[in-house]
Amino acid sequence: MPTDVEEWKSEVYGQEIREHLMEFAERGWESIPEDEHDAWFERFKWWGLYHQRAGQESYFMMRIGTPNGILEPGQLEVVGEIADEYARGPAENPEFGAAYADFTTRQSIQLHWIRLEDVPEIFDKLESNGLTTQQACGDSWRNIVGCPVAGKDANEVVDALPVAENLNETFKGDEDHANLPRKWKVSVTGCREGCGQGDINDLALEPAEKDGRMGFNVRVGGGLSRNEPRLARDIDVFVTPEQAEAVSGGLSLLFDEYGDREDRYNARMKFLVDEWGPEEIRQTLQEEFVDFELERAGEDLRDQYTYNAGDGPGAGGHDHADGAAADGGVAAQYPGGDHDHVGVHRQDDGNFYVGLNVLVGRMGAADVLELAKLADEYGSGEARLTQRQNVIVTDVPESDLEAFLDEPLLDDYAPDPNPFMRGSVACTGTEFCSLSIVETKNRQVRYARWLKENVELPESVEEFHVHLSGCTASCAQPQIADVSLRGMKTRKDGEAVEALDVGLGGGLGEDPRFADWVAQRIPADEVPGAIENLLDGFAEAREDGESFREFVEERDEEALAELVEPEETSYEDPYMHNTKTTWYPYAEEDGMDDGPAPVHSDEYPAEADD
Numbered sequence: 171m172p173t174d175v176e177e178w179k180s181e182v183y184g185q186e187i188r189e190h191l192m193e194f195a196e197r198g199w200e201s202i203p204e205d206e207h208d209a210w211f212e213r214f215k216w217w218g219l220y221h222q223r224a225g226q227e228s229y230f231m232m233r234i235g236t237p238n239g240i241l242e243p244g245q246l247e248v249v250g251e252i253a254d255e256y257a258r259g260p261a262e263n264p265e266f267g268a269a270y271a272d273f274t275t276r277q278s279i280q281l282h283w284i285r286l287e288d289v290p291e292i293f294d295k296l297e298s299n300g301l302t303t304q305q306a307c308g309d310s311w312r313n314i315v316g317c318p319v320a321g322k323d324a325n326e327v328v329d330a331l332p333v334a335e336n337l338n339e340t341f342k343g344d345e346d347h348a349n350l351p352r353k354w355k356v357s358v359t360g361c362r363e364g365c366g367q368g369d370i371n372d373l374a375l376e377p378a379e380k381d382g383r384m385g386f387n388v389r390v391g392g393g394l395s396r397n398e399p400r401l402a403r404d405i406d407v408f409v410t411p412e413q414a415e416a417v418s419g420g421l422s423l424l425f426d427e428y429g430d431r432e433d434r435y436n437a438r439m440k441f442l443v444d445e446w447g448p449e450e451i452r453q454t455l456q457e458e459f460v461d462f463e464l465e466r467a468g469e470d471l472r473d474q475y476t477y478n479a480g481d482g483p484g485a486g487g488h489d490h491a492d493g494a495a496a497d498g499g500v501a502a503q504y505p506g507g508d509h510d511h512v513g514v515h516r517q518d519d520g521n522f523y524v525g526l527n528v529l530v531g532r533m534g535a536a537d538v539l540e541l542a543k544l545a546d547e548y549g550s551g552e553a554r555l556t557q558r559q560n561v562i563v564t565d566v567p568e569s570d571l572e573a574f575l576d577e578p579l580l581d582d583y584a585p586d587p588n589p590f591m592r593g594s595v596a597c598t599g600t601e602f603c604s605l606s607i608v609e610t611k612n613r614q615v616r617y618a619r620w621l622k623e624n625v626e627l628p629e630s631v632e633e634f635h636v637h638l639s640g641c642t643a644s645c646a647q648p649q650i651a652d653v654s655l656r657g658m659k660t661r662k663d664g665e666a667v668e669a670l671d672v673g674l675g676g677g678l679g680e681d682p683r684f685a686d687w688v689a690q691r692i693p694a695d696e697v698p699g700a701i702e703n704l705l706d707g708f709a710e711a712r713e714d715g716e717s718f719r720e721f722v723e724e725r726d727e728e729a730l731a732e733l734v735e736p737e738e739t740s741y742e743d744p745y746m747h748n749t750k751t752t753w754y755p756y757a758e759e760d761g762m763d764d765g766p767a768p769v770h771s772d773e774y775p776a777e778a779d780d
Contacts, residue, residue: 176431178209179309184348187213195289199228202286216310216348218303219289222282223604224757229259230284231602233306234296235313236555237338238320238331238358239277243551248299249279250538252292257535259283261754263601264744265612269535272611273528275595275647276355277555278306278313282602304342309350311341311422315371317361318511318556322564324518327471328377328384330360333414340415347422351429351437354422355393358386358414363509364477367557369678370394370650372439373421374402375414380468385410387467390421390451391443394644399684400440405452408468420459424451427458476509478635478650478677509633509679510558512592513585514571522571523554523564526580527587529618530596530611531559540579548574559595590621593635593652597645601754606640608657608668608694609745614638617698620741625702628709631718635677636701638670650676652718653701654685660693668694668745672734674704675722686722688730694745699737707733 211221218233253271262268272280320331341347358375359366368374375386392402409417430437456464512525545553550565599610637651648654654673673685
């Protein structure tokens, strides 16, 4: 039998939702029949709106899609203006203030505290400036991700940006691809470093060469959610840039036809690949969905795949695409790795791009507006978002580089951050998300600060990733971090408190692996001490030159669990107990002793982040 969601979608979905959305906005929040809330909230996602959690009725999170993470000149300013005017809630966040924007792990932007009545004005402002929320959420093509400096990286081996832009223009709004069994996540990348994270997408186009022609190999069925992560699997297909649209659309239609619409729990491409295997996917694609002969895969060009590889900046390949260090001067003072694009890098046109660390991806509205001003003053006005929740200012002439780097705003959003600040990623958390079990953004900020002040990384370890996800939906991508944190509950001194499971050794790149979950339900205030003890143990027991990932891979779960020894420290956590009643509105009847995160009526988790 079709799920409730499939029934709702069969009645109203896709472009037609907008008309109803505008009618509700004109008549006000109360005009949505209470017994139809679940149905309309599900449909609104197609237009980028998630209703916030219990206790925050009538407020929405709004997601703005930015294909490949690109914000054209003027668009970042528009985002800052909308955040400043419309994204102010009834309570002020103690770390981030009253209004802010969240940069996500899929190169999108999220705003909170959006009122339904303001949606028409916001849409007008977005769309008049080339931005949209269309299909930023919902069961369709999501924001297409890729290398955030596509088209500017001097070492890009395939020109992927036109391909990503064409896929976005072709399939966003196409009724044949608008109502899929579940979300459809696509990565297109032409660089060697793997920063498109194709491993964890439903569809990945990755740089390849065949018979002297440059193009892409195709992999499908990656993903992290539901405690069943999968790496995308090779279906032995090579496509030229000109063929990418036909093959990508064919695979989307294949998923539409054969994906599971009776059980949303299993309605992802990764489970169809599990069931059929890559060869049957390829055969069905050939026989039913494309009208030309598919070529076998070409030579994989990801031979310098460094993204999240557990090595230091510049590892595995060139010193960065820019050669900034070799140039000397101010650029050499801000070395950056290809793995995350933080730092100062030379573009293929001789200008520079500067990757700024945005801790947990959240930036106050005033800072967004200031950064937009600086991007216009020192660069072209363009900004780009990364899958590490950071932001890049592009097209800075060398003559202006030193002045830009001296701007006061960069004291807070540094191009040379401490590794614990640089490696911190966090999802939305209990502040807004109905699935989350723990506070995330504010907590990870404070974890990073404490680790920076109190813990030194072992010799030669130049990066360290700590990802905090509020539940098992994996919006913070915890399974691909050095230290993975996942929200739980426990009891401490007889009181219910927030807690975290701890996983170790995840990462993409060469020899990709998902984290091993080795410790469960550590009280949140004892986690920094556990990380300190872990790193002390790693420093003492590692072999010469052994990376953290290699260290974890060589040891069994019991040995690793002994290293993650919980400990109270000088870290004080004002968010440890029931964060649901600290600074933001929350349902009074929902307390720490309640069960795990709620789910929809047909019992599947619906991520509020990406």
